[in-house]
Amino acid sequence: MTEIIEKTEYKELDLLDMWRIIQAGKKRIFIITGTFVLLGIIYSFIATEFFQSTITLYPAGESGQSGMMLGNLQGLAESFGFGGRNTQSTYYIPDIVKSRQLKKDIIGRSWKTKEFPLGTSLIKFWELDDTTGFSLGKLLGRKEKVDPRLKESEAAIEKLDELIAVYEEDSGLITVSVLAEEPNLAADIANYISEYIVEFISRRQIKHAGENRVFINGRLDQSKLDLNADEESLTEFRKNHPIVLDTPDLQQDRARLIRNIEVNQQVYITLRQQLEIAKIVELKNRVLIEILDEADPAVEIAKPRRKLILVSVFMLSTFLSILIAFFRYYYLDLSTNKIK
Numbered sequence: 001m002t003e004i005i006e007k008t009e010y011k012e013l014d015l016l017d018m019w020r021i022i023q024a025g026k027k028r029i030f031i032i033t034g035t036f037v038l039l040g041i042i043y044s045f046i047a048t049e050f051f052q053s054t055i056t057l058y059p060a061g062e063s064g065q066s067g068m069m070l071g072n073l074q075g076l077a078e079s080f081g082f083g084g085r086n087t088q089s090t091y092y093i094p095d096i097v098k099s100r101q102l103k104k105d106i107i108g109r110s111w112k113t114k115e116f117p118l119g120t121s122l123i124k125f126w127e128l129d130d131t132t133g134f135s136l137g138k139l140l141g142r143k144e145k146v147d148p149r150l151k152e153s154e155a156a157i158e159k160l161d162e163l164i165a166v167y168e169e170d171s172g173l174i175t176v177s178v179l180a181e182e183p184n185l186a187a188d189i190a191n192y193i194s195e196y197i198v199e200f201i202s203r204r205q206i207k208h209a210g211e212n213r214v215f216i217n218g219r220l221d222q223s224k225l226d227l228n229a230d231e232e233s234l235t236e237f238r239k240n241h242p243i244v245l246d247t248p249d250l251q252q253d254r255a256r257l258i259r260n261i262e263v264n265q266q267v268y269i270t271l272r273q274q275l276e277i278a279k280i281v282e283l284k285n286r287v288l289i290e291i292l293d294e295a296d297p298a299v300e301i302a303k304p305r306r307k308l309i310l311v312s313v314f315m316l317s318t319f320l321s322i323l324i325a326f327f328r329y330y331y332l333d334l335s336t337n338k339i340k
Helices: 015-024 026-046 065-079 093-098 100-108 148-163 183-240 248-283 306-332
Strands: 051-059 164-168 174-180 289-293
Touching: 015 026, 015 306, 026 306, 051 183, 093 100, 093 164, 093 174, 093 183, 100 148, 100 183, 148 164, 148 174, 174 183, 183 248, 183 289
Parallel strands: none
Antiparallel strands: 051 174, 051 289, 164 174
């Protein structure tokens, strides 16, 4: 049955006209919507399933009495012109998570999966080392100019980069989420990331603390030499100029020598204290990163989100099919004034 809708060039459609257009094109709307929904269902079931595991980290900072003492002593030393190196380096955890070095370590490790219970690399797990696939260079008989292993590693890094996400809350809480084809694999990678971050920062802090100790020790040796030289100068001055024969100029020179010794003594004492604190800091096991939540294997699929896909496809396809119905009304059937 064909429904006739009277139209003029200047007529505005009201709600009843819109409803009649939709009713007239309901068959086409149903076909278009049903087709897209069916495609969405097919995609949601053939798409690769991913499971998500999450860890949360919190920077603990340098909050110890030794750190406070060291900071105070460094401030005192700087007032005398002897500033030590800063051992309290700040590391931005999201940058560590996004680093290529971490991804290379993850790719280079062996991971246990259902297909490889004894462990395998992610390159083999993702079949990135498969050389049987189509290649234009292979078809043309060209030789690879790049080492295939480098290409495989780069492809694995790019894929891993898409599967790792890091977020930072205003409170400083760091959340790292990992997607993988198996729940245990996602949890293992996430937990390894937390271990890597803790070890990386601890190793760097120990290295900086050692460099700081060596630096202070060198300044201490120089301060000791300066102090000995000033003491010898004062002793020589006293031998040549007994205090009973002092003149105003000799008294001034004597006061300067004594003042230099007092200053160098204070610097030497400060550096000695700094050195002892630096040794303690170097040997102390400091907690710089707190792992609040470790990763557990996921119990539900994270991607694809089938319900969200179906709802989104249904709404968009319905909207699109209605637009097509109005498009046909205004342009395709303008000469016949019919909605078929």
